[in-house]
Structure formats: C-alpha cells, structure tokens
Amino acid sequence: MPKSLKNIKMLNFIQYFTLSHQRRQSVQKGSSSKAAGILASAAYGGVREHDKRPRTQLANFFNTLLLTYFGRMLGLAFLVSLISVNMPSQAWSAEDATSSRPNPRHPWPALLQQADTLGLPTGFLKHIDPTFVTVHFEDLRTYAAEYHPHDHTMILNLRLSFNEAGGALADLARMTHHDVALLYHELLHAYLDYLYATDHGQALTAEDQQVLEAANNQMACHYRFVRINPIRQLKGATELRFLSDQDTWEVMNETWAVFVGWVLWTKLELFQDHLTTKSWTPALIEQWTQRLTDAVNSGELLGYYEPDDPEERQIARKRFIAPSNGLTPQDVELLLTTVLGEPPELVQASTAVFKQYQTTMEPAPSCE
Structure with missing residues (x-):
C-alpha cells in the first residue's frame, strides 16, 4: 500500500474518533430528548455521510485482526497436535511401581541405592517388599514422623522431602545426622510391621x-x-x-x-x-x-x-x-x-x- 494512502486512512481513523468524542460530549450536555434522538438515529443508520467511511475501515481493521489472531491460533494448535502424535509418550504414573523413574510414594529402590552408596545399613531393608510401605510428607506439629501399621503408611516431616516440597524423599547425603537417625527409626517400624504382616505373601x-x-x-x-x-x-x-x-x-x-x-x-x-x-x-x-x-x-x-x-x-x-x-x-x-x-x-x-x-x-x- 502506498505511504500516502496509509496516511489518509490514519487521518480518517483519527477524524472518526474525534467526531465520536465530540458527539459524546454533546450528548452529555444536551437534553435527554436530544440524546434519545441521536441514539435512535445511530440505531437506524442515520449517521452522516462522512462517518460511514471511517466506520467501514474500522470494521475491516478489526476483522483482519481477528482473522489473523484465530488463524495463528489454529495453526499453532495443528502444530501441537502433530508433535503430540509423533513424540513418544514420556508420562509416568505416580502409582506405577514398575516405572524406570523413582516412585515418590514407594521410594525403596532409590533409598536402597543411596544408602548403599553412603555405607548406611540396608540388609534389613532389602527384605521388605518395595511396595509394602507408602510414604507421605506432611507439616507435622506434634511428632517429627509417624508410622501407621494398619495401612503400612509412613508419614514424614516435610523437611525430609526433596526441597521440602513434599513430593519425594530428600537425598540421604543432604540430610543431617538427626534426620538420618529419624528416618531409620521409622524404617525399623516398617521392618517390624512387614515381619508381622500376614498378607505380604513372601517367605x-x-x-x-x-x-x-x-x-x-x-x-x-x-x-x-x-x-x-x-x-x-x-x-x-x-x-x-x-x-x-x-x-x-x-x-x-x-x-x-x-x-x-x-x-x-x-x-x-x-x-x-x-x-x-x-x-x-x-x-x-x-x-x-x-x-x-x-x-x-x-x-x-x-x-x-x-x-x-x-x-x-x-x-x-x-x-x-x-x-x-x-x-x-x-x-x-x-x-x-x-x-x-x-x-x-x-x-x-x-x-x-x-x-x-x-x-x-x-x-x-x-x-x-
């Protein structure tokens, strides 16, 4: 589009908003009957000739804007659908104990690996079914940890979780001596619970x-x-x-x-x-x-x-x-x-x- 034509359109756009502003001021200052007449005139298309062209151009401007926006969004959605179809799934379930990634609710394999690396005792832990104990993290007030034999649940303080976020067990190497002792206190509860459980099905x-x-x-x-x-x-x-x-x-x-x-x-x-x-x-x-x-x-x-x-x-x-x-x-x-x-x-x-x-x-x- 020539630069001169762009300038004309911009001028018409400015004139439109100037006239609209003047008309709003006249409506506010005039009588209610006059305001009603102006509104009725606008409702039935009774606008002056020099107002029609700017309004048409403004409508075209917004139509182009909407079409461009929705076009881009549709294209983006199509691209995402192609990627999701062709990419292999990386999702894993927090309850899937066979997943290659560590399970935050059943952290036994990762716990054993870390404990072995640090030289901590693991012999009795290896006898426990990895899915026997469920671990949760809470902001405990009365005790630093709890163990509930009736449902084989270990509840640990949030500070024993990764970044204290309550998602997964923190690295043993980053725990204080006190927290390692606290964890092993609860692990012995889990071990004794496992020995007395009648439904673990293992000799x-x-x-x-x-x-x-x-x-x-x-x-x-x-x-x-x-x-x-x-x-x-x-x-x-x-x-x-x-x-x-x-x-x-x-x-x-x-x-x-x-x-x-x-x-x-x-x-x-x-x-x-x-x-x-x-x-x-x-x-x-x-x-x-x-x-x-x-x-x-x-x-x-x-x-x-x-x-x-x-x-x-x-x-x-x-x-x-x-x-x-x-x-x-x-x-x-x-x-x-x-x-x-x-x-x-x-x-x-x-x-x-x-x-x-x-x-x-x-x-x-x-x-x-």
Whole structure:
C-alpha cells in the first residue's frame, strides 16, 4: 500500500474518533430528548455521510485482526497436535511401581541405592517388599514422623522431602545426622510391621525369623508386665502396668527403634560421615562405649507408649518405661548383629555396657 494512502486512512481513523468524542460530549450536555434522538438515529443508520467511511475501515481493521489472531491460533494448535502424535509418550504414573523413574510414594529402590552408596545399613531393608510401605510428607506439629501399621503408611516431616516440597524423599547425603537417625527409626517400624504382616505373601529369611521370634519372646513378658516412670525425671518413682497387646507392641517397637536411631546418629558423628572408608578402631569403640554409657545412664534409650486407654491418655500422652524394662543385652546383640550388621567387637562392647547397667538397677518384674 502506498505511504500516502496509509496516511489518509490514519487521518480518517483519527477524524472518526474525534467526531465520536465530540458527539459524546454533546450528548452529555444536551437534553435527554436530544440524546434519545441521536441514539435512535445511530440505531437506524442515520449517521452522516462522512462517518460511514471511517466506520467501514474500522470494521475491516478489526476483522483482519481477528482473522489473523484465530488463524495463528489454529495453526499453532495443528502444530501441537502433530508433535503430540509423533513424540513418544514420556508420562509416568505416580502409582506405577514398575516405572524406570523413582516412585515418590514407594521410594525403596532409590533409598536402597543411596544408602548403599553412603555405607548406611540396608540388609534389613532389602527384605521388605518395595511396595509394602507408602510414604507421605506432611507439616507435622506434634511428632517429627509417624508410622501407621494398619495401612503400612509412613508419614514424614516435610523437611525430609526433596526441597521440602513434599513430593519425594530428600537425598540421604543432604540430610543431617538427626534426620538420618529419624528416618531409620521409622524404617525399623516398617521392618517390624512387614515381619508381622500376614498378607505380604513372601517367605521370611532366617534372619527375619530370628528377629520375629525374639520380638515375640520379649512381648510375652519383658515388654508386657512393666514398670513405668509416671514422671520421667523421677526414675526412682515407678508404677507397675500389665499392658494391652497394642501397648506392648508399641513399647517393643519404640524401644528398639530409639536404639537403632541412636546407633545411626552416633556412628555418623564418630565416622564424620565417612562410613564407606572408615572402620571400627579401638579408639572409636572407646568413644562409642563412653557415649553409649552416658545415653543409658541418662535414660535417653528408654522406650515409651501412648496408652490405648482414653482415660489414661488424658492424664499422660506418653508413658515412659522404667530402666528395669528397657533394652536388654539380648536386644542389643540382635539389633546390632542381625538388623544393622555391625562387627562382633562393637557388639561385645555394647552388650557389656547394658550388662553392667543391669547390676545397678532393680530387676524387671517377674511374669510367673
């Protein structure tokens, strides 16, 4: 289009909007009857001759604009449809456990790989069906983590998720020692839950059978007829309790899980994260023994339960076990050897600490 013609069209466009503005001002200043007459005239095509051409050109301008916009959108949609048809599908389901990508709700394969790389214990984890436990992340307020055996669900604090977004488990290498210990505390709950589940449909290994038998023996008496500390700080003030099946199960679970978490935390600190390149030396075992002795004497490793009796739960949300019904040397040997795979020299030093402690406290109540 010649430049002069473009200028004429632009001038007509400006004139149109100028006349329209003047007409609106005259309508506002005039009487209502005059305004009605102008509107009626506009409705029936009663516009002046010099207004027709700019309006026609304006309509053509908007028609061209709309056609161009929709044309481009249709072309873009056609292009996208071609790409979607010819590209291989990259979608994966969050519930598909066979996917080559990690499943955020069943992170077992990725967890095992990372733990192996870091030198963390994985023997007992490899016995669990990768789809047995479902992992969720929540902004927990009361506890840092929860495990629910009835539906095999592990609920972890958001800080244990990748970027604290609640989507997937964070890299173990980026976790603090405290968080690794917390995670292994919950992993032991999952392991014991798996051993007692009747529907996993897989035969238990010899190690699993050993752990299961020891747990049953301890729940028959040692963790059932117990002394508790109503006030945790007053270790000498105890009360006898004959616990229900649910409370007995929880005491055994929590006592063992507290110890497993403590083992991981302490070992990471002593080895300064170098679990794959360091091994136990006499100096490290001596430091371990001192820390374990302090933890036992302070009551740090004592288990607890939440009473299933609603009335008792109103009095105390948690009941801590008295030292007489805490970890036994047999428990310690089982957990260090069969579950965590620690060497005999560490096991021997650890059981010696508990045997010595037992000589200074009252014995557990007899079930006979």
